[in-house]
Amino acid sequence: QQQVKQSPQSLIVQKGGISIINCAYENTAFDYFPWYQQFPGKGPALLIAIRPDVSEKKEGRFTISFNKSAKQFSLHIMDSQPGDSATYFCAASISTSGYALNFGKGTSLLVTP
Amino acid sequence: GAVVSQHPSWVICKSGTSVKIECRSLDFQATTMFWYRQFPKQSLMLMATSNEGSKATYEQGVEKDKFLINHASLTLSTLTVTSAHPEDSSFYICSAITIGVGVFGEGSRLTVL
Numbered sequence: 642q643q644q645v646k647q648s649p650q651s652l653i654v655q656k657g658g659i660s661i662i663n664c665a666y667e668n669t670a671f672d673y674f675p676w677y678q679q680f681p682g683k684g685p686a687l688l689i690a691i692r693p694d695v696s697e698k699k700e701g702r703f704t705i706s707f708n709k710s711a712k713q714f715s716l717h718i719m720d721s722q723p724g725d726s727a728t729y730f731c732a733a734s735i736s737t738s739g740y741a742l743n744f745g746k747g748t749s750l751l752v753t754p
Numbered sequence: 755g756a757v758v759s760q761h762p763s764w765v766i767c768k769s770g771t772s773v774k775i776e777c778r779s780l781d782f783q784a785t786t787m788f789w790y791r792q793f794p795k796q797s798l799m800l801m802a803t804s805n806e807g808s809k810a811t812y813e814q815g816v817e818k819d820k821f822l823i824n825h826a827s828l829t830l831s832t833l834t835v836t837s838a839h840p841e842d843s844s845f846y847i848c849s850a851i852t853i854g855v856g857v858f859g860e861g862s863r864l865t866v867l
Contacts, residue, residue, distance in 0.1 A: 675856065684760070684847050684858040685798065730797060732856075739786050740851045744797045 644668055645733050647745025654752050660718040662748045664731035667712065671733040673740060676705065676716045679728045679747075688729075689716070721752045756782050756852045760859035767838055768867055775833045775862045777848030783828035784850035789821075792845040792861075804831040804848075838866040 647664045654660045664674075672693055677685035691698045691705040691714065698705045704717040718725055728749050732742040757780040767773050777787055785806045790798040802823050803811040810823035820842075822834040835842050847861040 673854070677858070682861070682863070684758075684861045686858070687855060690855070734856075736854065739803060740854065740856055741788055741800055741803055742790075742798070742849070742856055743800070746797045749795075 643746065644743040645731055645745040647731050647748060649748060650746065651749040652751070654721045654750065656721065656723060656752055656754055658721050658752075660721045660725070660750055660752070661715060662729055662731070662750075663713065663715045664733075664745050665711075665713045666733050666743075668733070668735075669712070670735050671743075672736050673734045674705070674707065674714050675732050675734075675742070676703075677730045677732065677744075679730065685730060718750075721750075723752045723754055726750055726752050756780075756850075756855070756857045758848065758850050758857045758859040760848055760862050762862060763860060764863050764865075766865045766867065769839055770837055772834055772836045773838055773864060775835075775846055775848075775864075777831045777833070777850070777859055779829045779850045779852070779857075782850070782852045784831075784852065785828060787825060787831040787848055787850045788856075789823060789831075789833050790847045790849065792847060794845075798847060801846075806831075835864065838864070840866045842866050 675690035676688045679685040689703045702719045707714045731745040734740045759778045761776045787804040789801045804825040806825045825831040849856045849858040
């Protein structure tokens with residue numbers, strides 16, 4: 642049972658464009674929402690994360706927008722670059738349960754030159 | 755930054771044999787580590803939570819006797835796939851939590867012939 646729903650499954654963006662990936666969850670006990678980037682054959686690497694007490698967090702070209710009432714959060718990649726081409730996973734966890742992550746299905750991003 | 759190391763990165767074994775995968779937190783201690791499994795082009799699925807000094811907690815549907823987890827120290831957790839079969843071929847990834855952030859290893863690709 643997928644506790645975190647992610648869309649789109651794949652995304653093609655031109656260099657310099659904005660990549661937007663969306664996630665939704667149902668379990669209101671989730672209190673930690675990270676985004677991971679994964680390259681083929683590698684483990685996921687943390688990009689950015691947010692907690693429900695803020696609506697937006699920005700780190701460099703990456704921004705998370707969080708809508709607690711709608712139970713949705715999204716990742717925006719500004720000025721997308723070919724090197725950003727990877728699979729992105731949103732996730733959610735409950736801090737009091739040890740942070741075991743529930744992952745979305747992933748979005749394969751391709752940034753064209 | 756915090757690093758989690760997995761070994762081996764690749765392993766090929768014959769059907770019926772057992773394979774051990776190690777997960778080490780290199781510069782921090784982790785009382786809890788997590789083991790995930792990822793099939794090609796799919797998301798990460800939590801298999802079990804590894805607790806230092808106590809029994810692992812397995813997710814529903816994961817066979818405890820097939821996937822043996824040992825967390826003997828604060829920096830090492832091992833996953834042993836016993837009597838491996840071709841359907842156990844997958845990418846196994848561990849993670850450890852430090853200051854509320856999930857740090858993932860590079861993954862171990864198991865191929866069972």
